[in-house]
Amino acid sequence: MDRLKRYRRPLEESLERVAYSCAIHAALAKFEPLPDQRPPAFALRLPKGAREEEYLYAAYLLALGLEEPQRPKVLSPDRDRKGVLNFDNASATIGEGGSAILLIEHDTVLPPTLVAAIDGIVDVLPVSAEDLQVAARDFMSLELTDEEAEQLGALPLDLLFAAMRPGRSFVEIVQRVASSQRLRVVAQPQPRLEDLGGYGDAAIWGRELVEDVRSWREGAIPWGDVDAGLLLSGPPGTGKTLYASALARSCDLHFVSASVAKWQSYGHLGDLLGAMRETFKEAATRSPSLLFLDEFDSVGDRSRFSHANANYSTQVVNGLLEAIDGSDRRQGVVIVGATNNPEAVDPAFLRPGRLGRHIRIGLPDYQARKAIIRTHFGDDISDEDVDRVAAATDGMTGADFAGIARTVRRKVRVKKLPLDARTVIACLPPAYRLVGQERHIACVHEAGHAVVGTVIGYGTLEAVVVVNEIRSAVGIAGGAMFTVRNHIVRGRQSFLDEICMKLAGYAAEKMAFRATTSGAGGSEVADLAVAADLATSMICQFGMGEQLRHFKAWSSADLERLRRNLPDVDRQVSRILEGELGRACSILANNWRALEQIAELLDKEGAVEGEKVRSLIAS
Numbered sequence: 375m376d377r378l379k380r381y382r383r384p385l386e387e388s389l390e391r392v393a394y395s396c397a398i399h400a401a402l403a404k405f406e407p408l409p410d411q412r413p414p415a416f417a418l419r420l421p422k423g424a425r426e427e428e429y430l431y432a433a434y435l436l437a438l439g440l441e442e443p444q445r446p447k448v449l450s451p452d453r454d455r456k457g458v459l460n461f462d463n464a465s466a467t468i469g470e471g472g473s474a475i476l477l478i479e480h481d482t483v484l485p486p487t488l489v490a491a492i493d494g495i496v497d498v499l500p501v502s503a504e505d506l507q508v509a510a511r512d513f514m515s516l517e518l519t520d521e522e523a524e525q526l527g528a529l530p531l532d533l534l535f536a537a538m539r540p541g542r543s544f545v546e547i548v549q550r551v552a553s554s555q556r557l558r559v560v561a562q563p564q565p566r567l568e569d570l571g572g573y574g575d576a577a578i579w580g581r582e583l584v585e586d587v588r589s590w591r592e593g594a595i596p597w598g599d600v601d602a603g604l605l606l607s608g609p610p611g612t613g614k615t616l617y618a619s620a621l622a623r624s625c626d627l628h629f630v631s632a633s634v635a636k637w638q639s640y641g642h643l644g645d646l647l648g649a650m651r652e653t654f655k656e657a658a659t660r661s662p663s664l665l666f667l668d669e670f671d672s673v674g675d676r677s678r679f680s681h682a683n684a685n686y687s688t689q690v691v692n693g694l695l696e697a698i699d700g701s702d703r704r705q706g707v708v709i710v711g712a713t714n715n716p717e718a719v720d721p722a723f724l725r726p727g728r729l730g731r732h733i734r735i736g737l738p739d740y741q742a743r744k745a746i747i748r749t750h751f752g753d754d755i756s757d758e759d760v761d762r763v764a765a766a767t768d769g770m771t772g773a774d775f776a777g778i779a780r781t782v783r784r785k786v787r788v789k790k791l792p793l794d795a796r797t798v799i800a801c802l803p804p805a806y807r808l809v810g811q812e813r814h815i816a817c818v819h820e821a822g823h824a825v826v827g828t829v830i831g832y833g834t835l836e837a838v839v840v841v842n843e844i845r846s847a848v849g850i851a852g853g854a855m856f857t858v859r860n861h862i863v864r865g866r867q868s869f870l871d872e873i874c875m876k877l878a879g880y881a882a883e884k885m886a887f888r889a890t891t892s893g894a895g896g897s898e899v900a901d902l903a904v905a906a907d908l909a910t911s912m913i914c915q916f917g918m919g920e921q922l923r924h925f926k927a928w929s930s931a932d933l934e935r936l937r938r939n940l941p942d943v944d945r946q947v948s949r950i951l952e953g954e955l956g957r958a959c960s961i962l963a964n965n966w967r968a969l970e971q972i973a974e975l976l977d978k979e980g981a982v983e984g985e986k987v988r989s990l991i992a993s
């Protein structure tokens with residue numbers, strides 16, 4: 375093999391391929407000529423994370439440098455649509471005789487029959503300083519000293535090969551790489567997980583992951599003890615992508631981002647699966663890393679595939695499951711999937727060892743909004759102004775805050791305005807003033823929740839509020855904020871108490887005005903919808919109905935279908951709702967004076983502390 379020479383064909387050459395061909399030639403030079411002079415067949419194991427296609431081009435260039443009788447065949451394994459390697463064609467070609475070079479990835483396991491057929495396996499070393507010297511001389515007519523080549527070899531190869539263009543000197547190459555690295559650093563978002571406000575359970579999970587990754591790096595725990603899979607769900611704009619990138623920075627993990635839509639852009643099913651494998655390969659090669667898979671619900675749920683493309687969709691799900699599985703590929707890789715629609719995710723993805731944890735992120739509450747405001751404005755804004763802005767931004771998402779913060783910063787900078795609540799609120803979307811009879815109805819409604827929840831001991835009431843303005847289409851007029859103890863298991867009465875509290879606002883309207891408004895319904899998170907779903911779950915999932923039964927239901931839509939399709943379920947749900955509505959009305963009748971006082975305070979002040987509510991009820 376020492377007679378191999380690179381075939382000079384400028385249209386097919388690149389500096390990268392020239393460097394790789396030098397590395398391949400060095401690997402082939404390690405083989406001793408076979409004693410019987412028969413044509414050899416070798417397997418070359420590429421460096422970890424190698425660009426396989428570019429190495430194949432480099433091997434072709436080397437092979438074309440030989441006369442036809444001595445030219446080796448350059449081979450690589452085939453892949454089926456699921457990404458499984460197939461060596462049948464390579465084995466058949468090697469079996470025909472003649473010289474052959476088989477290129478395989480770093481972690482590929484050859485079948486025993488192929489190991490027996492070839493004459494040896496050798497590792498191709500990463501590009502060396504000597505390889506760079508040859509490539510620079512042949513492709514750029516640039517002579518590099520040993521020291522210069524060593525310095526270039528220490529740079530990231532992707533940036534180095536991009537910077538090594540004909541006509542550039544060593545100094546210019548180094549400057550271009552350094553400049554691109556500075557730009558990449560500036561372009562990256564800066565917040566770490568500890569800098570972000572809100573996120574609830576997701577923030578807790580992230581902090582625990584930071585500690586686990588640190589312990590793993592120190593050798594205190596194996597990777598198998600790290601909870602390294604999460605499905606993050608929530609409405610659009612709640613900051614799922616921001617969370618993942620901030621988590622990667624806190625854990626000091628390489629960040630890789632992908633989606634099914636991105637994979638589909640490569641072409642047909644085989645291209646999609648190939649792009650999927652490359653994404654996971656990058657995450658494994660750059661480990662420890664965090665792989666963020668956006669729009670995870672677009673993968674689909676196999677139990678719901680009934681269309682003409684069901685086979686295609688099933689293969690996508692199976693391919694992703696195979697990519698996620700496997701201890702070797704998951705070693706040092708954290709996977710975070712994000713979705714607006716978790717009900718459409720195949721349950722197989724949520725099993726332990728895959729995305730074994732599912733956490734929902736809701737719209738930020740009052741305390742979370744205060745933390746988000748601090749994230750964007752730091753100590754440049756006073757505590758009092760933070761409180762005012764948080765009260766004025768109910769219903770807004772993390773993405774809304776990010777856009778508003780940019781606008782505020784620009785106005786402060788350009789118009790020399792103070793960074794205070796007045797400036798921030800002036801940058802908010804137009805507000806609808808809650809005044810007059812509408813405000814009075816909202817105050818009675820929220821007072822009803824506060825009174826009933828306190829009397830039945832639903833939780834500890836922190837405060838009850840009614841906003842002055844509604845600034846978002848999803849904004850609400852107010853709320854009674856209870857701190858509720860986490861339950862390991864819940865009894866029937868616990869569910870009934872929650873339903874009673876949810877219906878208390880509706881009950882207060884009915885008793886005070888002899889009529890009700892749309893304030894208790896209209897969306898999946900409205901009081902009536904939540905109460906109906908709780909009652910349906912009691913009957914159909916928790917064995918608390920008239921008959922012992924169990925139905926799978928992953929979403930509010932699934933629970934609604936049960937009510938629509940099963941008349942006896944709908945009847946039992948209605949009976950529970952009517953019963954708890956009656957209980958709420960009875961509690962309010964016994965505490966009506968307290969309700970009126972709370973509603974009056976809400977109308978005037980906009981907020982009543984929980985301790986004040988409790989004292990009014992007790993008096």
